[in-house]
Amino acid sequence: MNKRLSLLLLVITLIGTFGVGLVHAQDATDLSLWVFVDRHGLFMQNQAERWNAENPDRPINLTYEQIDYTQMHDNLLASLLVGTGAPDLADVEIKKFATFTKGDIHFIPLDVAIDPYRGDIIESRLAPYTADGHNYGIDYHLGSFVMYYNTALLEAAGVDVDSIRTWDDYIEAGQKVTQDTDGDGTPDVYMASIETTDIFSAYALMLMMGGGTYNADGEISLDSPENIAALQFLQDMVHVSGIARAASGGGHHSPDHFVDLSEGKIASLWMPQWYMTRFPDNMSSVLADVAVVRPMPIFEEGGYTTTMGGGTGTAITDQIDPSKVDLASEFLAFAKLTYESNVSLWTDLGFDPMRVDVYDDPALLIEMSDFRGEIPFTYIKAGLGNVAPEYTGPFYPEIATIFQTTALYDLIENQKSPEEVIAAAVAELSAMGADVGG
């Protein structure tokens, strides 16, 4: 009796162990993801479904959690510091990324997973998420800069939007468009609004002139002649030619700036492609009949035609179960770099894809009612001739903070010279322990 009972127990145990093991093998691998934009989480879940359809033998079960921007990054940093509590995958915004690469890097290199796709993508998009020669994150979009015009304001001043090819053309057109309509001595319509509490207006010009915060060798290159020239160009637009003004509220996402745009007080601005979504989302499509997207003006023939701005890279943390690393890396590359996923970047998220071959896909070449019924992607693609890369490094977040707080404010509002502004920034970085060369 006792023997029988033992045998029975043994059999039950065996069935239990192997049986559960068998069922488990067919079970999907659980992957957790933290995002700060809900749509990013939904996009990744859609990609997981596509993955499961194509890889029925290696299914995954992706769950995501959306946490507020600041809190998500702080929580992630804290979790990585204490070695527990982090998700398998996490979104990290471009300005925050370098913070995570100081000291020990707690992300898994994605080089091998990205390798099969390198020939198909605009590879400089990986630069912001690269440290010590390894790629640690993949973005959701290219974020190429384009010019947004209000054609009604341009036409009223007798300017044909398609006649603007170079920055000289732009300024010349701007002098016609910028007007004091009510005769009180200050213009009521400006050609451009520029940011003084955010980086986009300045960084775009710096990068297109061949400058930037870091160079390809990973050194801080703030005091390069290109950066000085770019900041001078920006300052002159406000104080010499007078065609631009500081955006109301300081940035292009300020509620009162959206009001200015809607009321036809600003004729154009340069922002990354993703700013397109602000026209329906933040301005209720009131500019649908007059807004158009055009390539950035160029500084010189053969120079850079555009650059990239903003972004969010998805990374894999080192707290993932080691047995899941390969699957997670492959899935991440699949979700962000395959042809189908790049079409979805546009159809699901409204972002410009990183793969060049996708730009001729019918899904992208659609007429958009928010932009006068034009096909914006023909113009976006036309601007991708020579994309200026953006390099980042450990002090990229601090540099962004300096630009957002004092540098651009001093340049535009206090009219300090670009040399002075850059020297102050370099001195501040140096006091923080950054190697600023020289």
Add this chain to the structure above:
Amino acid sequence: MLSSILRIVHNKKVVPFVFLAPFMTIFLIFKVYPVILAVIMSFQNFQGVQSQEWVGLTNYQNVFNLVRFGQALTNTTVYTIGTLLILIPLPLILAVLLDSGRVAQSTLFRTLIFLPALTSLVVAGTVFRLILAEEGFLNLFLSSTLGIRPLRWLETADLALPSLILIATWRWTGINILYFNSGLVNIPRELYEAAVIDGASPFQMFWRITLPLLRPTTLFVVVLSIIGGYQVFVEPFILYTGGGGPGDGGLSMALLIYRTAFTSFNFGTAAAMGVILAAIIFVFSLIQFRFFGVFSKED
């Protein structure tokens, strides 16, 4: 066994500690321990939990090397003084008025003035951005009443602190009224009656009875305001979406500590700054206590 435990617990000398235990446990874990840890961290190069090394006073040196530290300290001090100048007299006067019985619907007013303390600051931040906008309510009000030209509140460095003080006034007036009110209730009414018989004017009564007898309450509110002022974080964080505002005109010490820790990833220097901030608050509070005669024996 159980009875012996109960006997110990019921011991008059032990009982107080048993009742204090839950509070003390939470206090030690969530208040004392982090403070001690922060002091320790301020002497370490803190990069991840595994790699800490003792670096002596380097972090403190780093603090004084930081370009923004002086600006943050000045901003925070000006902000604190600004809040003191408004948030002591204004609530005091309002509390006396509400207590005088000459205000109709005083309970309604009290509730209305207290409401901001219950409002989500995230919502308040958005609302204040709209109020402070160039074509917002504040400029409209100033130009229609005083004929002042529209100011660019959100885009001018020098207007950042006034904006923040405005938000602080909105947020804290109600709470300070509550404090002053509880102080007023404790003043014996006979004193006023006697003063009326002696022919004292309302102002004399305020100056000679109310103010002196409110001294402990005033001290309490002043100390709280100094601590709150020096710790200001949420107001600029919300109004300028995480930054210090135009030209860092609204950069506070707490905001700089946060930036140093979570943007620059330099927890050691951030902890050192926290210790310095604590020392400043401590010194100011001591001066206050002395000034109000807490240590003297006359009271």
